[in-house]
Amino acid sequence: MVSFARPLDLTPRTIPFDVVKDLFGQDACEIRPTAQPFPMSEAEFRELMSPEWIVTHTKGVGGPQPAEPERMLQGAQQRLDTVQAWLSEKRSRSWRARMAALDKAFAALLTVDKGTVAARVWRCRIALPVKVHI
Numbered sequence: 001m002v003s004f005a006r007p008l009d010l011t012p013r014t015i016p017f018d019v020v021k022d023l024f025g026q027d028a029c030e031i032r033p034t035a036q037p038f039p040m041s042e043a044e045f046r047e048l049m050s051p052e053w054i055v056t057h058t059k060g061v062g063g064p065q066p067a068e069p070e071r072m073l074q075g076a077q078q079r080l081d082t083v084q085a086w087l088s089e090k091r092s093r094s095w096r097a098r099m100a101a102l103d104k105a106f107a108a109l110l111t112v113d114k115g116t117v118a119a120r121v122w123r124c125r126i127a128l129p130v131k132v133h134i
Contacts, residue, residue, distance in 0.1 A: 001015070001020065001023050001024075004019070004023055012046070012049030012050075013046070013049070013050075017042040017045065020038065020045060021038040024036075024038045025038070
């Protein structure tokens with residue numbers, strides 16, 4: 001049917017139903033020697049060839065049927081959730097490592113004698129709001 005209709009710029013909506021039945025009869029005779037009538041009415045044929053019917057009823061991965069974009073969006077959301085969880089864990093681990101490094105540096109400051117701490121504070125010109133007891 002496509003080979004016949006395309007050169008004539010006929011679409012499923014514009015091709016005459018009698019032509020459709022004749023083309024079906026010709027193709028059916030090539031497959032089976034006994035003549036077969038066209039298996040549907042004109043209304044059924046037009047409905048089955050409508051873009052709405054094709055979009056709704058065609059099944060396939062990545063297809064336009066309404067359930068497929070929903071399935072694809074759910075898959076994308078799951079992948080996004082996985083990546084966000086991974087990123088959150090990496091950020092948390094990085095934060096914990098920085099805090100551990102700061103704790104270690106602070107502990108090192110507390111283990112030096114009083115004169116060294118005062119010298120370091122004075123060189124950095126840091127005003128400490130509390131007294132340091134060592």
